[in-house]
Amino acid sequence: MKIKKFFSSQKFIVFVWVLGIAVIWEIFAFIVAATKRTPVNVLPHLWQIIEAFFSDKKVSGKMTMAELIGTACQETLLRAAIGFAIGTVLGYLLALLMNLSRIVEKIAFPYLMLIQMIPILGMAPIILSITGDINTSRIVIAAILTFYPVSANTLAGFKAVEQEKCELMYSYASSRFQLYTKTLIPSCIPYFFTGLKISAPMAITASILVDTLQGGNGLGCMLSQSLKGGMTRLVFWDIVLISAIIGILSYQVMGLIEKLICPYKRTKKAD
Amino acid sequence: MDERTEIMLDNIGMTYKTNDGRDVTALTSVTLDIRKGEFISLLGPSGCGKTTLLRIIADLLTPTQGNISVGGETPRQARLKQRYGIVFQSAVLYDWRTVRKNVMLPLEIMHVPKEERIDRADKMLELVGLSDFANHFPGQLSGGMQQRVGIARALAIRPEILLMDEPFSALDEFTREKLHDDLLRIWRKTNKTVVFVTHNISEAVYLSDRVCVLSPHPGRLSAVVDIDLPRPRTAQLKSTPEFTALVAKVRSSFEGV
Numbered sequence: 174m175k176i177k178k179f180f181s182s183q184k185f186i187v188f189v190w191v192l193g194i195a196v197i198w199e200i201f202a203f204i205v206a207a208t209k210r211t212p213v214n215v216l217p218h219l220w221q222i223i224e225a226f227f228s229d230k231k232v233s234g235k236m237t238m239a240e241l242i243g244t245a246c247q248e249t250l251l252r253a254a255i256g257f258a259i260g261t262v263l264g265y266l267l268a269l270l271m272n273l274s275r276i277v278e279k280i281a282f283p284y285l286m287l288i289q290m291i292p293i294l295g296m297a298p299i300i301l302s303i304t305g306d307i308n309t310s311r312i313v314i315a316a317i318l319t320f321y322p323v324s325a326n327t328l329a330g331f332k333a334v335e336q337e338k339c340e341l342m343y344s345y346a347s348s349r350f351q352l353y354t355k356t357l358i359p360s361c362i363p364y365f366f367t368g369l370k371i372s373a374p375m376a377i378t379a380s381i382l383v384d385t386l387q388g389g390n391g392l393g394c395m396l397s398q399s400l401k402g403g404m405t406r407l408v409f410w411d412i413v414l415i416s417a418i419i420g421i422l423s424y425q426v427m428g429l430i431e432k433l434i435c436p437y438k439r440t441k442k443a444d
Numbered sequence: 445m446d447e448r449t450e451i452m453l454d455n456i457g458m459t460y461k462t463n464d465g466r467d468v469t470a471l472t473s474v475t476l477d478i479r480k481g482e483f484i485s486l487l488g489p490s491g492c493g494k495t496t497l498l499r500i501i502a503d504l505l506t507p508t509q510g511n512i513s514v515g516g517e518t519p520r521q522a523r524l525k526q527r528y529g530i531v532f533q534s535a536v537l538y539d540w541r542t543v544r545k546n547v548m549l550p551l552e553i554m555h556v557p558k559e560e561r562i563d564r565a566d567k568m569l570e571l572v573g574l575s576d577f578a579n580h581f582p583g584q585l586s587g588g589m590q591q592r593v594g595i596a597r598a599l600a601i602r603p604e605i606l607l608m609d610e611p612f613s614a615l616d617e618f619t620r621e622k623l624h625d626d627l628l629r630i631w632r633k634t635n636k637t638v639v640f641v642t643h644n645i646s647e648a649v650y651l652s653d654r655v656c657v658l659s660p661h662p663g664r665l666s667a668v669v670d671i672d673l674p675r676p677r678t679a680q681l682k683s684t685p686e687f688t689a690l691v692a693k694v695r696s697s698f699e700g701v
Binding site for chain 1: 525530532549583601
């Protein structure tokens with residue numbers, strides 16, 4: 174019984190999943206190592222990537238790999254976080270406005286869709302020429318990407334509130350303000366978090382991607398330097414691995430916060 | 445109109461416009477006086493307009509025809525004075541609030557001070573027999589318990605009129621019978637006027653002072669049957685010939701539908 178429970182547990186599934194990726198990676202790494210002249214440029218072994226991360230060897234000036242990536246992470250994540258926060262606040266406010274006024278919804282929604290459809294790399298130079306500063310543009314783009322999922326999901330959350338809940342509030346002769354604070358806003362929290370879970374990794378990806386456009390100390394800057402031969406290629410691989418982990422973590426953190434502010438999500442059904 | 449009348453419906457009609465511009469009559473010329481403290485059922489098959497009628501009383505719909513007064517006022521005035529407690533088919537609980545806080549919700553809307561809110565909520569939970577579950581979340585309760593929380597919440601604002609829209613139809617037979625007795629006990633204690641919508645004949649007969657039979661196409665009031673069974677009623681009543689006869693009488697008023 175216990176064993177069966179373990180095999181169907183979330184932890185076990187995650188374990189199998191990670192192991193599966195590692196195995197497939199290694200199969201190809203061995204093939205690459207046997208056939209290509211510079212395998213590290215194509216697909217190094219996982220252990221090489223991990224070893225490089227923890228090695229004392231200086232990869233750039235006086236910095237080891239861990240130090241280099243650590244500083245770069247801070248830069249990029251800070252920008253992603255600021256952009257994410259701005260995008261979340263604006264996205265939420267717009268969803269609120271769209272729900273309050275049908276006219277606002279009709280006018281704003283097509284623009285929302287449009288912003289979502291423009292590729293980030295196409296948008297980046299435009300934002301750069303407007304703001305005149307690459308770091309500001311990085312923040313703005315992270316915000317723009319966060320904006321849509323948060324706004325669209327929150328609006329869907331407002332619209333999904335049961336009709337009867339609104340009728341109850343109506344029968345209590347509640348004010349519009351009370352309708353929002355007591356009913357609409359709390360009930361759309363799960364939808365809001367769905368938006369956050371989608372956009373948190375997106376904000377980070379966007380921040381890294383826009384890093385590559387110009388110099389600086391961000392993850393993307395290091396990544397493109399490594400690709401251009403300015404540093405060992407393992408910097409590139411380490412950054413790829415680390416950013417994947419950060420992306421997944423950012424999703425998990427959103428889930429954790431949701432559970433913290435929604436105690437009812439932690440309870441089980443009693444008999 | 446006698447002075448014991450609580451809700452007066454005079455020639456009420458409701459006509460909807462469909463999207464292609466046709467008129468659909470949901471309810472036509474319903475005239476009915478509901479007395480203070482009376483338990484009255486609106487009984488009928490789906491499409492007979494019983495829920496429409498309840499929603500008109502609750503000021504959730506405005507009739508296209510006729511007059512309605514609730515204690516001499518319009519339904520809107522009655523609603524703004526918080527004279528209605530409503531219970532829906534589903535319990536409509538707020539899953540992020542504990543059971544106690546669910547019952548406290550309407551009191552928060554009414555700006556009742558906090559100590560009194562807690563006090564009143566706990567009294568209502570005691571009335572429906574859920575004191576031990578005050579700190580549980582609705583997701584942890586069974587369907588019958590959830591519906592009882594819904595009733596406690598409706599009663600918490602001390603409404604004069606309790607409007608119930610098929611409140612027990614989603615429950616299993618055993619839970620439903622238990623809740624019938626709970627509801628009768630609560631009603632006896634609190635003396636509310638109850639308007640109870642149902643499509644279950646024996647439920648209507650068991651609970652009510654009067655059963656209003658509605659027929660569909662178009663929705664109309666086709667009969668009002670007095671249920672002169674003694675109170676307090678218990679489950680044994682259901683196997684008496686008097687009860688069976690009344691059920692048969694109500695059923696026969698559906699013939700020709």
